[in-house]
Structure formats: C-alpha cells, structure tokens
Amino acid sequence: MFRGWADAVAFDLLTDGRSAKPAELLQQPAVEQCWLLPKARSQFRLRGEVLTLPAFLEQEERQRHWRRLTPGGRALWGWPEPGAPLDPTASFPAELTDNTQLPEHFRLLRVGLE
Numbered sequence: 409m410f411r412g413w414a415d416a417v418a419f420d421l422l423t424d425g426r427s428a429k430p431a432e433l434l435q436q437p438a439v440e441q442c443w444l445l446p447k448a449r450s451q452f453r454l455r456g457e458v459l460t461l462p463a464f465l466e467q468e469e470r471q472r473h474w475r476r477l478t479p480g481g482r483a484l485w486g487w488p489e490p491g492a493p494l495d496p497t498a499s500f501p502a503e504l505t506d507n508t509q510l511p512e513h514f515r516l517l518r519v520g521l522e
C-alpha cells in the first residue's frame with residue numbers, strides 16, 4: 409500500500425510482515441511500483457530497491473505511519489495472517505482505535521528510486 413513520499417527519490421509502502429513479501433525482498437530487494445490512471449489514460453512505473461533503514465528511524469517512521477492511518481485503515485492489521493485458512497465464524501475488526509499498539513507485523517518498506 410503506497411503511503412507517500414519519504415523524499416524526492418524514495419517512497420513508503422506498508423505491508424503485513426506475516427506475508428511472504430518482506431522475506432522475499434530481503435533476498436531480492438528490487439521492486440517496481442505501477443500506477444494506472446484509467447481516466448487520464450496514463451501509467452507510471454517506478455523502479456527501485458527496498459532500503460535498509462537504521463533501526464531507530466524505521467521504528468519512528470512505522471509509528472508515524474501508524475498514527476496517520478484512520479481507525480478503519482489500521483483494521484487491516486487486525487485481520488488473520490495473509491494466506492492462512494479463514495475461519496468462517498471469525499469476525500474481523502472494522503476499526504483499530506488510536507490507542508491500539510503498533511503491531512509487530514505492521515511493516516514499512518522504503519523504496520529508493522533508481
């Protein structure tokens with residue numbers, strides 16, 4: 409999920425750390441983000457690499473993004489693990505309040521453009 413520009417040559421993505429994506433990107437950090445704007449009949453492709461941030465900065469940035477999400481946006485990180493079998497009787501949170509602690513699996517991927 410695109411969450412904004414970190415600076416002129418880097419952008420931030422948020423993902424669930426329980427998915428395969430973060431581990432795969434440790435092995436192969438090259439990424440390509442594609443945006444399709446159908447009404448404008450335009451497509452943008454941005455290529456780069458996932459950057460390794462100092463631990464203190466990564467934690468600060470994760471906290472900043474977590475606080476900026478709406479309660480409904482945070483709810484995605486209260487859902488079951490991606491790819492796990494779904495329990496049809498389970499309920500998923502519609503919101504996670506402002507005082508909900510930052511989940512460990514809430515991951516930030518900062519991509520530096522080529």
